[in-house]
Amino acid sequence: MQLTAVFDIGRTNKKLLLFDEQYRVVEEISETLPETTDEDGFPCDDLPLLTRWVRDHWQQLRRRIEQSSDSVQLRAVNVAAYGATLVHIDETGQPVAPVYSYLKPFPPELTEHFYTTYGEAMTLARQTASPPMGMLNSGLHLYWLKHVRPEVWARVRWSLHLPQYISFLITGQPTSDYTSIGCHTALWDFEQHRYHDWVLREGLHTKLAPIVGQPIVQYADGVPLGGGLHDSSSVIMAYLSRCQGEFMVLSTGTWCITLNPFNTQPLTDEQLHRDCLSYLTVGGAFIKASRLFMGREHDYQVARIAEHFNLTPDFSRQVPYRADLVERLRQSDQNRLQPACMAGTGPFPNQPPGDWDVSAFASAEEAYTRLMIDLVELLTISIKLIDQNTPTIYVDGGFARSQLFMQLLANRFPEKAVYTSLLPQATAIGAALYIRQDDEPVAGWTFERVLPTQEASLPTATQRS
Known part of the structure; x- marks a missing residue:
């Protein structure tokens, strides 16, 4: 039997699903992980717990496949996860900050400073196809981190959207993808089909991993590994x-x-x-x-x-x-x-x-x-x-x-x-x-x-x- 594994990371349930050749669910592992709080006391996913959960289940799956004597093979692995969420990692791949919730309030004074600097809100919204939504715009999340947590920002090598972070835990390959970048982030200029000018002027693009516009980003023992997708996409x-x-x-x-x-x-x-x-x-x-x-x-x-x-x-x-x-x-x-x-x-x-x-x-x-x-x-x-x-x-x-x-x-x-x-x-x-x-x-x-x-x-x- 050939199995396809998908890590499906939702706000509430974290799942690992195994599908057969006709996409029937052969096995489902589902768990609700308790939340924690960030340094401001705002609720957020427990990133160390989530990281451990993904790595443990990935290693357990690989061991099971190795012990199956070729009766079961792993055909491919991919990830789907909720959007508008970033994980910030350093040169060694270790997170340097909590996984801030997209519901976290965005400071009004920083909103004013942003639009004073980069132009009228609805103009930017039209160009980036992203209504102004504070932390739900992950580009503004990056802007917030740079200006409010500069000591953390200085340690960041890559800011990965959550689907790509989960993929990174499996592949070791930091990537970006269109589905996460195009998810009301205010990062992408839909008219020019590139990062928006404000992103370049702020230097945010230097923290964003290369965009991979193809299904496979890495192989493990010959098994194709995907870069992850935003869940709605x-x-x-x-x-x-x-x-x-x-x-x-x-x-x-x-x-x-x-x-x-x-x-x-x-x-x-x-x-x-x-x-x-x-x-x-x-x-x-x-x-x-x-x-x-x-x-x-x-x-x-x-x-x-x-x-x-x-x-x-x-x-x-x-x-x-x-x-x-x-x-x-x-x-x-x-x-x-x-x-x-x-x-x-x-x-x-x-x-x-x-x-x-x-x-x-x-x-x-x-x-x-x-x-x-x-x-x-x-x-x-x-x-x-x-x-x-x-x-x-x-x-x-x-x-x-x-x-x-x-x-x-x-x-x-x-x-x-x-x-x-x-x-x-x-x-x-x-x-x-x-x-x-x-x-x-x-x-x-x-x-x-x-x-x-x-x-x-x-x-x-x-x-x-």
């Missing part, structure tokens, strides 16, 4: 390699990210202001995207609902789509969701955090249905910002398993074919597909269309065949 790789026609992919999780690889128009000021951006593919092509911090908001509000009604948070998994309840709630504007976690993000970035009154509902089911109606309304706005009459939406990730969510979404897009994409481990499979570069069918990947129902508040539409 890894997901779209799977669809681009196996799906026909034009489509959007809605990747759901902590962030709900809509990816439209067929919208090649430059970002407008409105799109940038409303949390739209462009990603880069593995080859440096554009993918237009919009973002909503929906998973974070969902989990926060579900915890509040559960606490109020004396339930466990997993009650939400059992809430069905009830047309009568949805219609009744839609016809009332009372106690609509006031998001608590979306300030500065999404299609309404200027909306301040709200305090939604969950006690106004008669039951947890009613409160949760109201929550999902309003989250899908926000998501609909986010999707439409980058839509160009794209006929198909594939929904991937955790929310794709929710009947309530999928039905509400299909109802908002009656003119489109909305599919639940039943592809477990899509992020890891995308990374595996990229490193293998083959035409093998992906076993078990199925699509289930969700047809819209006629709600009183929605116009009817002829179904697409």
